[in-house]
Amino acid sequence: MGISFTSINQTKLSTGEVYCETLCELAEENPRIVALTADLGQSSKIGEFMKKFPDRFYQFGIAEQNMYGVAAGMAKAGLIPFTSSFAIFTSCRALDQVHTDICYQRANVKMISSHAGTSFGQAGTTHHSTEDIAIMRSMANLVVIVPADGMETANVVRAAVEYEGPVYIRINRGFDQLVYKELDYGYEIGKAVQLAEGTDVTIIACGSGVFQAVQASAELDAVGIKARVLNMHTIKPIDKDAILKACRDTRRIITVEDHNVIGGLGGAVAEVLAESGMSCAFRRLGLQDCFSPIGYHEDLMAIHGIDTNGIVKSVHDLLQLDFEDDDDWDDEV
């Protein structure tokens, strides 16, 4: 399947709109694709799909539990439902249906979950979603993806159609800072993308943290610190090889996520490191087990230390730690 999406679109379209455009293109080729929403068609920007494919668009009103149950039934009968709701409602409000109807039955449902993290900052904790990665990651059978920007979202939507099984796709409200200029960078579910080479420290980020990590790496480079950046877009199944390679190569790892530090990307990376028997200096950046105050997304990222400045500061802190610098890992395993 080809997608005609370009970076020019990305500068004009919000991430949600990119999702919708991509889905429309894929739906032209695949008649099994249908779109569902629970009164968040406008907010999640799938209005264009509704116009182009009115017979394949289903509006359920403010009733998320029903929507996810219906999606499971549709998928079991052969359709590929894409649901659009806010991440907080997918992961909390309708979790029983997501767990039992979709994940347990391995229903081929693609759950687009927007307004993730603190990206709808002013709306407050009722509309923030800072636990969803932890929750969804614990659902067996489920693939969990957090795209870095609109371009990657286009790739993820395409990959999700090709993948048979349930997928949780976590995107932000509004526009994302551009990480990618083109689609063709070899996107693959479960395969981290290295965006900067480095040997002093590795910054592993997902979602809105990726752009900040790239910026931080550039700033650090200016003062002679080589920070590797990994875009860990797939939280499950996580790219263990990339994490362990980073541990071996750089001995210092920082994770960055717009999410509680408990159970999310940082938790997933920590699990891989702990089970490997190797150790390294390690920090998890994100919400430090708190609910967020309200504010603009960029302000909240600064407050929670997951913006460029916060990452740079954490790297400096981490570099202060005295950490043995031998290449012999065998004695530590």
Add this chain to the structure above:
Amino acid sequence: MPLTKEELLAIEAKAHEHRRTIIETTLCAGSGHIGGALSMIDVTTLLYSRFMRIDPDNADWEDRDRFILSKGHAGIGFVAILADIGYVDRKDLETFNLTGSNLGIHLDASKVPGVDASTGSLGHGLSIALGTALAAKQLGKEYRTFCLLGDGECQEGSVWEAAMAIAHFNPPNLVTLVDRNHAQIDGMTEDVMPLEPFADKWRAFGFHTVTVDGHDFEAMNDAIREALDRKDVPTCIILDTCKGKGIGFCEGNYRWHYGGITQEMGEEAMRDLDAYYERRVAAIEQRGEE
């Protein structure tokens, strides 16, 4: 078509066989959801005898009719039917509920052929049924979807989310049935959290709603036929049933939602079921002579 006397007798015999299987399975398992299985077994027997278009050799036939057992805890009743069709090996019923068995209390659609949805958490089935019915329309298929809910289950708000959506989309070939056995785990429904006026609630949500005796095969047969023919609005059939129907010590007693039985109780249950069946056959024969 209305049921002929021969068909009626055949369905009675089948339901009796299934009732006995439920008790046999419960004896092997040690315990089971006897009450709700015995209240739903008549309608389910009728559906699989008269309405469900399935392929006994291919449980996954994509054009098959779907049956969503939203009251998933009645799996011990449903599995008797699946064994009768041949989807489940009758020998495997002896492993029901036991460690390592594919047959748990709440049947797993990925492990048990003929099960269209993994239910158990209540208030889910009707949404799934709506999904399969909408998919039939989207894919241009003719299959029908039957969804059987419990009455206590209708205390879940998600049931009414689904009801609202069914009335709105009104997909063809979806029939909603509720096993109104008046009892739930903690007591009688009207004591725990009243459902009445139950039929009026479904009507208010936009359903053509009929209440029939859920142990009267002819009445149920007519109601389901009418529901399949009716296209202007969706139909909800409320089946007025008795929890534990056919066994004296279970009938109407909410405590038999789930329970264990001894060998002795099992024998008593079998005697009751045989007597119940004989009474029903006699009534049909007697009516024929009038």
